[in-house]
Amino acid sequence: MPSPPDATRPGDGCFVHEMPEVRVVFGAGTLDRVAGEAVLLGSSVLLIAGRRQDPSADRVAAALAERCAGRIDGVAEHVPARIADGAVGRVRQTGADAVVSLGGGSAVGRAKAIARETGIPILAVPTTCAGSEMTPIWGRPEAGRKATGRDRRVLPRTVVYDPELTLGLAPGLAAASGMNALAHAIEAAYPPDASPVTRLLSAESVAALTTALPRIVRDPDDLGVRLAVTNLRGADGRCTTALTRIVRDPDDPGVRRRAPYCAWPAGSVLGATTMELHHKLAHILWGTYSLPHAGTHNALLPQTAAFNAPAASGALASVARAVGGPDVGGIGPALFDLARATGAPTSLSQLGLSAAVMVDVVRQVLDAGIIDPRPLEPDAVAESLRDAVDGHRPGDFAGAEPGQW
Ligand code: NAD
Numbered sequence: 001m002p003s004p005p006d007a008t009r010p011g012d013g014c015f016v017h018e019m020p021e022v023r024v025v026f027g028a029g030t031l032d033r034v035a036g037e038a039v040l041l042g043s044s045v046l047l048i049a050g051r052r053q054d055p056s057a058d059r060v061a062a063a064l065a066e067r068c069a070g071r072i073d074g075v076a077e078h079v080p081a082r083i084a085d086g087a088v089g090r091v092r093q094t095g096a097d098a099v100v101s102l103g104g105g106s107a108v109g110r111a112k113a114i115a116r117e118t119g120i121p122i123l124a125v126p127t128t129c130a131g132s133e134m135t136p137i138w139g140r141p142e143a144g145r146k147a148t149g150r151d152r153r154v155l156p157r158t159v160v161y162d163p164e165l166t167l168g169l170a171p172g173l174a175a176a177s178g179m180n181a182l183a184h185a186i187e188a189a190y191p192p193d194a195s196p197v198t199r200l201l202s203a204e205s206v207a208a209l210t211t212a213l214p215r216i217v218r219d220p221d222d223l224g225v226r227l228a229v230t231n232l233r234g235a236d237g238r239c240t241t242a243l244t245r246i247v248r249d250p251d252d253p254g255v256r257r258r259a260p261y262c263a264w265p266a267g268s269v270l271g272a273t274t275m276e277l278h279h280k281l282a283h284i285l286w287g288t289y290s291l292p293h294a295g296t297h298n299a300l301l302p303q304t305a306a307f308n309a310p311a312a313s314g315a316l317a318s319v320a321r322a323v324g325g326p327d328v329g330g331i332g333p334a335l336f337d338l339a340r341a342t343g344a345p346t347s348l349s350q351l352g353l354s355a356a357v358m359v360d361v362v363r364q365v366l367d368a369g370i371i372d373p374r375p376l377e378p379d380a381v382a383e384s385l386r387d388a389v390d391g392h393r394p395g396d397f398a399g400a401e402p403g404q405w
Contacts, residue, residue, distance in 0.1 A: 042098025131267025306332025347391025
């Protein structure tokens with residue numbers, strides 16, 4: 001996507017900041033507030049939820065009662081045309097005037113297809129860290145590619161984050177989804193249309209995610225509960241210890257419950273800035289080669305961050321601190337170690353990408369006309385992509401001087 005005409009470079013002192021407001025309801029148990037929030041947006045609500053979200057969708061449908069216009073459960077990554085058209089047809093058939101999506105980025109994507117066509121408002125209830133709920137970005141497959149664009153109508157009006165809903169994600173998928181959010185936050189650090197506010201949000205999100213992700217990996221059962229035990233004295237006078245209760249620790253919500261907080265600002269900055277090399281590559285890999293969404297980010301992010309680090313050392317200094325590197329030279333290796341620790345594949349070949357298609361991927365990314373901190377020399381882009389295909393740990397480079405970015 002070409003850079004907007006009024007964009008500036010970091011350090012110019014001028015910026016344009018555009019971040020439309022979204023009403024956010026956050027907290028454990030807020031699923032019970034979805035119906036009440038939805039009827040603020042419309043009187044007849046269509047509910048989109050994948051089958052894994054059935055129990056939650058049942059509760060929302062019951063609470064909506066006669067205001068539930070219907071339910072659809074087919075969701076798929078990248079919103080294939082048949083999925084999008086089916087959803088729009090259902091809105092027309094039922095006369096729904098608002099839509100609730102309950103699920104990951106695929107469910108939000110289906111709701112966005114409806115909003116783009118009909119203009120009806122979306123309430124999103126995310127269950128992954130993909131971040132689509134905070135962006136005005138739509139996507140759809142088009143002639144073997146993923147076409148994307150921006151349209152204010154697809155930005156959800158209300159987002160309900162109930163951390164309890166993310167607990168069903170397997171730890172590996174939760175961590176890879178967190179890497180997806182981290183990719184948004186890192187790539188938002190240096191685009192031409194970053195503002196001081198988007199940089200603050202990006203730094204907050206990077207810090208929160210890099211703290212949370214290793215804990216999700218190390219202790220996936222950290223749900224912020226503690227076990228209450230009681231000493232019992234039996235009739236024989238002997239003392240035994242029994243587990244009597246499982247209680248929520250009020251001082252520690254548990255890292256799994258904190259994950260949605262990390263994803264929220266990452267989604268906001270994804271929506272407010274222009275994404276560059278990393279997201280363009282990811283779009284090509286999903287759009288043309290059907291690689292899975294979250295896993296692609298996991299394998300790609302260490303390489304794209306390492307690629308840009310020498311050219312964006314100023315903008316990435318806070319990322320270096322967050323990942324624990326002495327300077328930006330350590331970002332690539334540290335992210336690779338984090339990606340490896342998630343247990344998700346760290347090479348694109350493990351996700352099914354053949355080295356034979358690299359020429360096409362490089363050509364597509366160069367043709368896209370993106371503006372990246374580091375000039376997109378074909379050989380350098382190909383080398384970075386090869387490292388992602390093979391899953392090489394990026395090398396440290398000697399501490400870079402703060403650059404223009
Ligand atoms: P997803 O929504 O496809 O979910 C991945 C899998 O996890 C699915 O099988 C789903 O059923 C399951 N799942 C989701 N939440 C669960 C939970 N809490 N417990 C158990 N299982 C659960 O994947 P995603 O990574 O969230 O989203 C990917 C899609 O989102 C892609 O199409 C991508 O292009 C899109 N996306 C769009 C934007 C945007 O701004 N437009 C941003 C990010 C992602």
